[in-house]
Amino acid sequence: MTSCPTDPLAKKHCQPCEGGVDKLTPLQIEPLIAQVPLWQVTKSGDAIERKFKFRDFVSAIAFLNRVGEIAEDEQHHPDLHLTGYRHIAIEITTHAIGGLSENDFILAAKIDGITPQ
Numbered sequence: 001m002t003s004c005p006t007d008p009l010a011k012k013h014c015q016p017c018e019g020g021v022d023k024l025t026p027l028q029i030e031p032l033i034a035q036v037p038l039w040q041v042t043k044s045g046d047a048i049e050r051k052f053k054f055r056d057f058v059s060a061i062a063f064l065n066r067v068g069e070i071a072e073d074e075q076h077h078p079d080l081h082l083t084g085y086r087h088i089a090i091e092i093t094t095h096a097i098g099g100l101s102e103n104d105f106i107l108a109a110k111i112d113g114i115t116p117q
Contacts, residue, residue, distance in 0.1 A: 009035050009109035012102075014074040023099025032105040039092075039108045041100075047093035048104055052115065054086045063115070064088065070110050076103045078111075 009032070024032070026045065033041055039048045054060040064080055067090065071077045081089040092108055094101040 009102075009106050010113050012106045014076040014103040014106050016075065017094055017096050017101060017103060019096040021097055021101070023094070023097045024101060029100055032102065036105055036108040036112060038112060039105075042091070046099040047091050048100065048108055049089060049091045050108070050111075052088040052090075054088070057085045060086045060088055066114050067111055070114070071107065074103075074107055074110065076107050078107060 023046070029041060029045075033039065033048065036048070039050045041048055052060075052063065054063060060082060064082060067078070067080065076092075076094075079091040079093075081091075083089070090111065092104040093099065094103055
């Protein structure tokens with residue numbers, strides 16, 4: 001099933017990407033980042049990131065495991081960082097193209113769906 005371009009990002013699914021497509025331009029990124037306002041485009045412009053703080057280690061690990069399940073379901077894998085036992089940073093990029101694709105924003109929206117805002 002193909003998603004309509006106006007569907008919310010969280011309802012879409014990541015499309016396989018083995019390269020050969022252009023990364024998004026800043027103008028293309030603008031409407032997508034607006035749909036995931038808790039995320040920021042990195043200084044390089046080639047990834048998006050979000051930071052989280054949990055009450056304890058067990059909560060942080062449970063969250064990471066859930067993110068891992070979503071990433072595996074979507075076959076789009078973010079960089080996950082756990083520091084200070086309860087601080088998490090997630091960075092998402094499309095490695096195959098060395099920059100951002102719509103897949104990155106779809107994954108971010110799905111992660112937002114499991115996180116208290």
